[in-house]
Amino acid sequence: MNAATTSMLGQGSYSTLPPTLTGLLARWLYWPAVAALVVGALYFVFVVYTTGQVAWATGLLVLLAAGFYVYLSRGGFAWRYLFPGLAGMLIFIAFPLVYTAQIGFTNYSSTHLLGESRVREYLLEQHDAVEDQVLGYSLHARGAEYRLVLNADGDAVPRWVSPPLALRAGKDLHVDMSAADATTASGTALPLPELIRHRDALAKLVLVLPDKTELHYLGLREFGPIKPQWTANADDSLTRAADGIAFKPNRDTGFFEARKADGSVETLQPGFKAFIGVGNYARMLFDAEFRGPFLSIFTWTVMFSALTVFFATAIGMLFAVMLNWEGMKFRATYRTLLFLPYAVPGFISILVFKGLFNQNFGEINAILDALVGVKPAWFADPFLAKTMLVIVNVWLGYPYVMILCSGLLKSIPADLYEASALAGAGPATNFLKITAPLIIRPLAPLLVSAFAFNFNNFVLIALLTDGRPDFLSTKLPAGQTDILVSYTYRIAFRDSGSDFGLAAAISTLIFFLVAALSLINLRLSAKAQR
Structure with missing residues (x-):
């Protein structure tokens, strides 16, 4: 028997080997398992549909159908690795964004939680x-x-x-x-x-x-x-059995209303969620009682972010340049001590500073009282409260800039400084003509990111001042140290009636502002790479 025959026999015997038991079980159970998954998915969609959420059920059906197509058909093979990421982006990014923006066009609040049909059912059940x-x-x-x-x-x-x-x-x-x-x-x-x-x-x-x-x-x-207590009418109105007065749904205000003989309007509680268009956005611009605090908070948000980035960058860059001097003794010790604020969890540092700035028992006021005889009201005076926020935020942020600048300084050729020394330039000239220009370009995208982060720095405001002191005589409670994100949280979940529609409108505005900053960041990054 020659080698070719042996090879053919070997191939033939290999191709006729019986399948393993595991392979047979996998082949037999594949389609029953797929059928079970399909039935379970359809049942889940049906349950969502029976709760009255038609749009949710439709979206869920489309998403599940796409998933089965991608993983069960040959045509969707190329999407098998992309589908989880795309589905995650749709569920956790796109959907919350669209849903929040949609709420911004409604009067959704603590007094308008239910839909019109559910409010009608509630009244008819009385x-x-x-x-x-x-x-x-x-x-x-x-x-x-x-x-x-x-x-x-x-x-x-x-x-x-x-x-x-x-x-x-x-x-x-x-x-x-x-x-x-x-x-x-x-x-x-x-x-x-x-x-x-x-x-x-x-x-x-x-x-x-x-x-x-x-x-x-x-x-x-x-x-x-x-x-x-109530009877339903064909025109969607409800008639009160006690006096026969008919209440019609007012979809502009979100209440069932009836006009009395004296011209006054009686409304029924609870109200219902209604589409009000750009009413929340118009309120930001044209309602004088709301526009004043809102514009003040917006201005302070921009100033807070800009001042934090400016001072943190200046201090961090200064420390990085100082620590880059090889002749400095104990340089490693200084670098470790200056890095500590970044190593300690932020909320712990904030709570420590809250105690340090306490007007009566804080160490900062104790030192100021011993030196100059003053005890500033850090939490009661708006200017001092804002100053305190900037100080604490700079303390938390400068180590990050210092680390970045330390790495960027290593990339600057030493020949430039040697040539500058031969020309008789001093340290200030070296910094302004060599160090700063070569650092600021790659640092610019990161500074824009830091600005966007501080634009939404909710934790610092919530833990240190809680937005206080408050503005006086405002329609909605607002704090003078609130930034947009903490103001939005207060409107939605705190002491202003849980106005979710207005909070969603402000959140949408914040999204577009941060998105604009992100675009600027991308452009600066592209320029830095050229």
Whole structure:
């Protein structure tokens, strides 16, 4: 047998080897597993759809369908590595951005949390008891079953009795009541603690008398008929049963409203979420009571970011140049000490400074009082509070610039300084003519990034001043040391009525400002690489 025959036999025997058990199981279970995943995904979409979230269900269906296409078809093979990243960007970046921008065009707030249909349902669910037909009840146990007995107030003789009940909490259960007899209420009625234990099950009972009157649970001692407070009309309005006044939905204000005979307008609570267009943005520009604090906060935000970057850059660059001097003794020790503010967690440093600047017990005021006899009110005076914020933020930021500049200084050729020394130039000339020009270009994109970071430096404001001291006589509470992001947080979640729509509009504005800074950063980075 020659080598070619042996090779052919070898190849043939290899190609006819039986598949392994693992391979067979994987082949048999592949499509059932895929079918199970598809069914589970469709069920999840259906559950979202049944909650009334049609848009969410549609988006989820499109995303899942794209995922199955990419990973199950040959046509989507090229997208298998890109799809997780793209899906993550859509879910965690694009969707929150679009959703926030959409809220900015609505009146969404603590008084307008629900949709119009849900508010209508809530009002139609309100009811009053028919007081003259309310009956008391008692509950009697018979083994594992119970009987509910109805009687009028002050009447010891039972009127109606239920069939045996299991008293399981679930859906509403209509119970046909029958006339009571002498043996109906045998045994002792359950005490109040037992009634409380069965309260959820009792609340689901609807007792139907022989004349078809329905009695509903009214409390731990009463059942009775109810009458709705509101009736729905064909024109989407609601009529109040007590006085017949019709309330129409005002989609500009987000309330059901009725105009009285004297010209006044009565509104119903709660309000509903409504589309108001550019109302929140117009409020920033044209509402004088809101525009004043908003423009002050915006100006302070820009100044805070710019001053922080300027002083942190100046101090960090100065220290980097000093530490670059090889003749300095204990240079490594100085570098370690100057780097410490960057090594300590920021929130710890902020809380330490909050104690140091305390007007009555802080060490800074103790030193100032001993030297010059003054104890500044750092947290009460707006100018001093802003100064304190800049000082603390510069302290936290200069080590970062110092590290960057230290690395950039190593890239400057030593020949330039030697030539400058031969020309008789001093340290100031070397810095202005050689060091600063060669450092500032590669440093510029990082400084723009630092400016954008400080533009949204929420942690410093929240921990150190909480935005205070506040502006006086403002429509919405606003602090003089608030920056836009902390002001937005206060509007959305703190002491100004949770105006989510206005907060979303401000957040959208912040996004565009930071996006503009990012574009500038990209252009500066491109120039620095040329």
